[in-house]
Amino acid sequence: MLRVAVLGAGRIGRIHAANAALNRDATLIAVADPFGDGAQNLAAEWGCDASQDPITTLRRSDIDAVVIGTPTDTHVSLTLEAVRNGKAVLCEKPIDLDIAKVDEAVAEVERMNGRVMVAFNRRFDPSAQAMRKSMDAGEIGDLRQVIISSRDPSPPPRSYLEHSGGIFRDMTIHDFDMARWLLGEEPVQVTATASRLIDPSLAEIDDFDTVMVNLRTASGRQCHINCCRATSYGYDQRMEVFGADGMLLNENLRASTLRRWSSSYTEAREPLLDFFLERYADAYRTEFEHFRAAVANNAPMPVTMRDGRQALRLADAALESALSGRVVAV
Amino acid sequence: MLRVAVLGAGRIGRIHAANAALNRDATLIAVADPFGDGAQNLAAEWGCDASQDPITTLRRSDIDAVVIGTPTDTHVSLTLEAVRNGKAVLCEKPIDLDIAKVDEAVAEVERMNGRVMVAFNRRFDPSAQAMRKSMDAGEIGDLRQVIISSRDPSPPPRSYLEHSGGIFRDMTIHDFDMARWLLGEEPVQVTATASRLIDPSLAEIDDFDTVMVNLRTASGRQCHINCCRATSYGYDQRMEVFGADGMLLNENLRASTLRRWSSSYTEAREPLLDFFLERYADAYRTEFEHFRAAVANNAPMPVTMRDGRQALRLADAALESALSGRVVAV
Amino acid sequence: MLRVAVLGAGRIGRIHAANAALNRDATLIAVADPFGDGAQNLAAEWGCDASQDPITTLRRSDIDAVVIGTPTDTHVSLTLEAVRNGKAVLCEKPIDLDIAKVDEAVAEVERMNGRVMVAFNRRFDPSAQAMRKSMDAGEIGDLRQVIISSRDPSPPPRSYLEHSGGIFRDMTIHDFDMARWLLGEEPVQVTATASRLIDPSLAEIDDFDTVMVNLRTASGRQCHINCCRATSYGYDQRMEVFGADGMLLNENLRASTLRRWSSSYTEAREPLLDFFLERYADAYRTEFEHFRAAVANNAPMPVTMRDGRQALRLADAALESALSGRVVAV
Amino acid sequence: MLRVAVLGAGRIGRIHAANAALNRDATLIAVADPFGDGAQNLAAEWGCDASQDPITTLRRSDIDAVVIGTPTDTHVSLTLEAVRNGKAVLCEKPIDLDIAKVDEAVAEVERMNGRVMVAFNRRFDPSAQAMRKSMDAGEIGDLRQVIISSRDPSPPPRSYLEHSGGIFRDMTIHDFDMARWLLGEEPVQVTATASRLIDPSLAEIDDFDTVMVNLRTASGRQCHINCCRATSYGYDQRMEVFGADGMLLNENLRASTLRRWSSSYTEAREPLLDFFLERYADAYRTEFEHFRAAVANNAPMPVTMRDGRQALRLADAALESALSGRVVAV
Structure with a gap:
């Protein structure tokens, strides 16, 4: 049973939260979003924890994997922090708008042997x-x-x-x-x-x-x-x-x-x-299931950084x- | 080269006349229609003879085959007369509305070994x-x-x-x-x-x-x-x-x-x-060609009485x- | 929140159980099937009670509605018993193979002002x-x-x-x-x-x-x-x-x-x-939702006996x- | 009635010859092809004159229009010669493979107020x-x-x-x-x-x-x-x-x-x-008809040089x- 946190409670975060919650082999543990009461509402919907602090949430020891659906300019830092904390990551596209920053992130994740999948849902x-x-x-x-x-x-x-x-x-x-x-x-x-x-x-x-x-x-x-x-x-x-x-x-x-x-x-x-x-x-449902299965089986990520x-x-x-x-x- | 007369210059007669005229192995010799100037106009269009007398037309010795596109109640008598004169016949449907009359006509044509095709174009x-x-x-x-x-x-x-x-x-x-x-x-x-x-x-x-x-x-x-x-x-x-x-x-x-x-x-x-x-x-074009070929090859009619x-x-x-x-x- | 029991753990019962369990406004409380370990397995899948006794199950006071997916010859008796116990019923087709028996059942349910929907899923x-x-x-x-x-x-x-x-x-x-x-x-x-x-x-x-x-x-x-x-x-x-x-x-x-x-x-x-x-x-998912909504809103059943x-x-x-x-x- | 000569008796010339011959407002007068017996055969098929000399053919006084279906490197010279002789031209594509030569030809035809249509059949x-x-x-x-x-x-x-x-x-x-x-x-x-x-x-x-x-x-x-x-x-x-x-x-x-x-x-x-x-x-049939109508009505060519x-x-x-x-x- 994969224990999941979803970062970001916008329209894409809500999709991922639902797919994590309804997946037979995953549990939605927490959602986090610093803005407004999005996290609160989404957590209420699925009966999980809510937080306004993505960093604290992704560090929780009862979480195996993090889905990142926050604004693009936070993707790299959240991904790196999650990898540093040993979490598997499903990160929304694009990784970043700056290719230099992306290249650094890729190198850093590879150095740490991080497990990151990029969410090309199609x-x-x-x-x-x-x-x-x-x-x-x-x-x-x-x-x-x-x-x-x-x-x-x-x-x-x-x-x-x-x-x-x-x-x-x-x-x-x-x-x-x-x-x-x-x-x-x-x-x-x-x-x-x-x-x-x-x-x-x-x-x-x-x-x-x-x-x-x-x-x-x-x-x-x-x-x-x-x-x-x-x-x-x-x-x-x-x-x-x-x-x-x-x-x-x-x-x-x-x-x-x-x-x-x-x-x-x-x-x-x-x-x-x-x-x-x-x-x-x-596609979103299947994407999450492929992510989950790759983590569970320690298999290569189906879409890489x-x-x-x-x-x-x-x-x-x-x-x-x-x-x-x-x-x-x- | 099959020499053809078309009886009836209404919309269906005009179709058959065009198909006979444009067929590479047939010649449209004459069209006949007792009503108005339909035959005249149709003949002018294709450069063939016109007549207001279907019977005289179908008896012409320079004609091998007759296409009957006249009103239904004339189909049987024209078909029989054409067969009596040794012509092959392509007759529009229905042969007649009275099945007893149709049965008699079928028997009569078979007795004469007549060559009649019924025009089920579809x-x-x-x-x-x-x-x-x-x-x-x-x-x-x-x-x-x-x-x-x-x-x-x-x-x-x-x-x-x-x-x-x-x-x-x-x-x-x-x-x-x-x-x-x-x-x-x-x-x-x-x-x-x-x-x-x-x-x-x-x-x-x-x-x-x-x-x-x-x-x-x-x-x-x-x-x-x-x-x-x-x-x-x-x-x-x-x-x-x-x-x-x-x-x-x-x-x-x-x-x-x-x-x-x-x-x-x-x-x-x-x-x-x-x-x-x-x-x-x-379908009408191909129907005529099948009729023509059956006559030319003395083959069975593709649609019989x-x-x-x-x-x-x-x-x-x-x-x-x-x-x-x-x-x-x- | 509609509290549901599903009777019958065959392929159709399993469909209804899943739809009840995954419906946001319903809870699957129990499944019952007298044969083998079908009920056990299905209950394990959805985390609900299991029973080999449909009658006892449908009488439970913590249940609002019963879905009947048992063999046809049990449909009428289970439906009537459920109605007698004040439960709403979603019954698989056909109600019975004997129209006289069906007519009696319809009359009986109407006499009791029972709430029964017949499962014409299409x-x-x-x-x-x-x-x-x-x-x-x-x-x-x-x-x-x-x-x-x-x-x-x-x-x-x-x-x-x-x-x-x-x-x-x-x-x-x-x-x-x-x-x-x-x-x-x-x-x-x-x-x-x-x-x-x-x-x-x-x-x-x-x-x-x-x-x-x-x-x-x-x-x-x-x-x-x-x-x-x-x-x-x-x-x-x-x-x-x-x-x-x-x-x-x-x-x-x-x-x-x-x-x-x-x-x-x-x-x-x-x-x-x-x-x-x-x-x-x-269709099955939507059927269940229409049933649930009709019960919740005390509205007419979308498909009647x-x-x-x-x-x-x-x-x-x-x-x-x-x-x-x-x-x-x- | 447009009187037409077709130059070239290859597969494209044969298409144009058939369309000219079967068009109700045109007559196929002659076909010309210097190679083998292509012109002979095609002429026999449609009952028109045959020649191995395209130039002589396009100069015939009983011809109004010329369809050019010869090899590409002859298009320009035949087109210009036909225009010089006052004929309308339907010329196959491409006019030539050399754009300089095409530009000259366009200028020359425009200078002569020639009537040329290029055969973009699609x-x-x-x-x-x-x-x-x-x-x-x-x-x-x-x-x-x-x-x-x-x-x-x-x-x-x-x-x-x-x-x-x-x-x-x-x-x-x-x-x-x-x-x-x-x-x-x-x-x-x-x-x-x-x-x-x-x-x-x-x-x-x-x-x-x-x-x-x-x-x-x-x-x-x-x-x-x-x-x-x-x-x-x-x-x-x-x-x-x-x-x-x-x-x-x-x-x-x-x-x-x-x-x-x-x-x-x-x-x-x-x-x-x-x-x-x-x-x-x-498309070829309609193309020819548009060419014919443009010539007959002295209207602009639907496809120009x-x-x-x-x-x-x-x-x-x-x-x-x-x-x-x-x-x-x-």
Whole structure:
């Protein structure tokens, strides 16, 4: 039975708390959040301890593992402190917005033989898992091209964007991780173009809302990613892998299978699930279970800090490419 | 080169005339229609002879084959006269609305070794052909159930309905033929229910607009047919065959592959092709080619007068079942 | 907080136990099963009491509600005893195989103002709920036809079939309930045909494996149901409602959204979820929540004993029709 | 009645000859091809004149229009000669592989007020037309991203590739034209990556088999194109346009609507139509009709030489980008 503390009681912390509480082989011991009564409320919901002090909480001797869902700029210090105290860590992405700081953290954790998993939830989506499994079984033969479409339903508030690190590090980072996972090789070349087609005033904070990225590996495999911050029909998440012997395609998920026929259309389905908490509910649950199992079995973490580092590196390269108008080698 | 006369210059006659004219191994020699200037106009379109006298036309010595697209009550006499004159015949469905008259005609044609094909166009639809071919290849194993959905976009005018023989003989007859063709066995039992859900005044002419029919063969195979005279989303034509090893399903055809995503729906396709002339354009073309080839090769007709007779028998039985509230043996 | 006992620790009892235990507003107090150590094991899993005596268990004063998942022939006596003890009841279908006994039970429960819900889980499937909601919103206008396809992956063992009441009462009963729920009117006419296409030896127990049923309401609405005990591609559950202004269609559910392209096919999806426990996991969860809420709010039960009675009546009529070859009025 | 000569009796010339011959408002007068008996055979098929001399043929006074389907290196000279003789021209793509030569030809034709249409057949595909029409009707609002997937079933022979101008000018050129047509703005920036994943020996002729291209317009609209020379499941042709209010997607075309269910897959469709002659049969027919109508009505050509020039410019830029690893401004 894994004894868990969740740091951060925002929307992502609440997801992790529920998954820890409902997991048959884990117990939610405590939640901590310095702001307001979030920790109190969340603890009441699941019948566990509450605290406004993450540091004290993660040091508790009756805790085996810590889930970090706090603001990005606290990820590294909390992760290091948890590792120092011998706890296993599931840390939300990105590890940090500064790659130098990430590199130091990775080195430090490795020095301590720390056990840290980075929370790239999408890898654990049942459809993503089915795709990876089919590829591993050789269904499409040698991989040639990967295409990832990833569009959010609506932009976050300006206050969020100001500290987000920009669209590549905040949003596309998930797709960079997915690209690496699907390509099966490290990208060595990044090209990106970025536009402000929704909100021109994003220029004030040097951010963009609509981007396209192409990646290329050393062997010549190619990957295209397109992202947009606003989508009229919901949260659009699609993936395609094309190889010598076939193609696999993951479509979007919906709340029901209903299709509609009327005088103006046929076979219409409902709009997509609104956003990631609904769309990836299963993925978050499975992610936690993989984390738990890796800790219990002392097995390698399914997503490592190096994975988190590489995704950030690609995000940095994409931003550099978009700003410079040049192809960037990584 | 098959030399062809088309009798009847209405919408169905025009289809057959075009297919004869454009067929690489056939020549359209003449069209005949006693009413108005239909024959004149159609002949002008294709550069062939026109006549207002079907009988004289079908007797022409420079004609090998006759396509009969005249009103139903002339089908038998024109067919017999054409056979007497040694012509091959492609006759529109139904052969006649009176089964006794049909039986006499079948006997007479067989006595003369006449060459007559009944125009059940749907068998020649590329998707129907693909389904039949898959079944013949054993893809679904032993057949268990057939489901046919067949809904017209809008009801014909009352004047047409009055001489149509009723929904079972006029509309469902196509589905009875399709049922026989897919079942691969003769139905021995017919049950039908019939309603007036669109136009209650159809009671005045003892007709219905919405029906369901179940058929059963001697070995226990089952078939369901549903029909309706009005459909908001277009001409709905679907077929399903279910067997021990699998299922095959034919969907509707549309003019384009376009799918639409908006704030109120996703994956929406356009309404269906409006009606049979558009939906079955390929089927009519292929039907003519099969007729031509059967004549040229002196091969068995792909759809016989007995097929036309059996479909009418099932229509009669369905009407009897709907009116009597009893299961009818055939 | 609803305090619940679950009677029966078989596969259906285990589903209900899990849903009661995981429901935020319910507590699983006890499970009871007279056979083997099923109750013990299930109780251990959820940390509740175990008993081999359903009667004693349902009488416990610390219990508000009883879920009955025992063999069919015990449903009536356990339901009545629970009602006598003032408990709310969620009883599995069918209430009983004998309509006279069901009628007595309905009368008795109504006399006592008992609170009993019959577990027709499919009504609570998210897609079924979305369909009903769209119909209620007037999306398809006046309803004309309902088509339900319902095929099991593989037949139950002979020992089960011998006490099942036959395919209509055991399997199609779900579809009869769905038909009533979708038609919005009581069927007044039932026609059925039944075959043994999988296992001819079912004749020994007067049962069938492949059936088609047509229903008709007083206003002329029509419903078709097809069922089969074995399906090569999984558990097939589809529904179609067709009305004056449109059509709604519920497709099958799958574990992932993956589609495959290869040299022999395109757009292929995986086989269907294997059977009802997986396919209707959400439905069972929601069903329990509706039961709980109805008890908590003293609201009408969402599915009543009369609903259970009517579905059985249709099953009886279908069997009568299949055996007699006659249309049966109900 | 447009009097037409077709130059070139290869597979593309045969398509144009058939469309001219079967068009109701055109007559096929002559076909010319200097090689073998291709012209003879094609002329025999359609009952028109044959010649081995394209120049003499295009000068015939009984000819109004010339369709040029000869090898690429003859396009410019034949086009200019036809224009000099007052003929309207439908010229296959690309106009030439050398942009300087194309620029001269465009200038020369404009100086003569020549009437030349470049044969970008895909614009006339019914689904492409439906997409453009929906965009023009404002259905998706302001356009943001275009995604084009374009994969050939199998590579052409090495002898063809050696004179093809390379994958960007030979194959992707269609997609560059489609991109411009859908973007509604000129691309100003081109980035491409190109690999040899099928046939490494293409390095010998400086060609590639698998490419990805990103385009960007001045206003920031983005377009992604992916191409591959071999595809196990057939000729893959998809397009997606994403805008502020919605998305439109064109799927592939198949010969039938059949879907298959078995123990190993569900909803499987057949492989795609094999290649462009089948896939774009309707498009070629409609293309010719648009050409004919533009000539008849003295209307602007639906695809101009400048369109042909711009597509080639984008192909050149893509090649430059792929070779240099730089973003190329156009």
